[in-house]
Amino acid sequence: MNTHHMRPTRIDLAPATREAMVELLNRQLADTLDLYTQTKQAHWNVTGPQFQQLHELFDELAGQLIGHLDLLAERATALGGAARGTLRMAAAVSRLPEMPAGFHDGLAVVRLLADRYAALAASTRAAIETATRAGDAATADLFTEISRALDKALWFLEAHLQA
Numbered sequence: 001m002n003t004h005h006m007r008p009t010r011i012d013l014a015p016a017t018r019e020a021m022v023e024l025l026n027r028q029l030a031d032t033l034d035l036y037t038q039t040k041q042a043h044w045n046v047t048g049p050q051f052q053q054l055h056e057l058f059d060e061l062a063g064q065l066i067g068h069l070d071l072l073a074e075r076a077t078a079l080g081g082a083a084r085g086t087l088r089m090a091a092a093v094s095r096l097p098e099m100p101a102g103f104h105d106g107l108a109v110v111r112l113l114a115d116r117y118a119a120l121a122a123s124t125r126a127a128i129e130t131a132t133r134a135g136d137a138a139t140a141d142l143f144t145e146i147s148r149a150l151d152k153a154l155w156f157l158e159a160h161l162q163a
């Protein structure tokens with residue numbers, strides 16, 4: 001099995017461009033899947049007086065990440081590449097730090113998640129630039145959509161940290 005094998009397609013982007021975009025999309029897919037599992041981890045293990053509210057917020061944010069995963073993976077496949085979307089494939093290359101194990105006090109876990117959302121938002125913003133420079137406006141637009149959603153998620157998280 002060749003993990004870098006590209007399928008032929010009638011899409012009018014150069015094969016090298018498509019391959020570069022597939023790599024970029026898979027890199028973002030890995031971090032996003034990692035963040036999805038960490039957000040669910042927070043959903044399950046959050047403790048403290050704001051439990052109910054944070055428990056629900058984290059589930060809503062996790063659901064949004066599922067949507068991003070599908071966008072990223074299906075853009076990669078549309079461009080003729082294979083998506084690398086299992087948990088183990090993602091864990092092997094994710095650039096995010098792991099979430100500490102065990103229970104998490106409400107605001108402490110909001111801080112941990114905010115750091116990770118900020119990291120993903122930053123790499124997504126960089127990916128907009130990379131896709132734009134490569135001449136793939138559609139992939140840049142996809143990253144732009146995700147970037148806007150991540151910035152909003154970060155706002156929801158940071159609102160809890162600002163007294």
Ligand SMILES: [Fe+2]
Nearest residue numbers: 043044055059
């Ligand atoms: Fe749940």
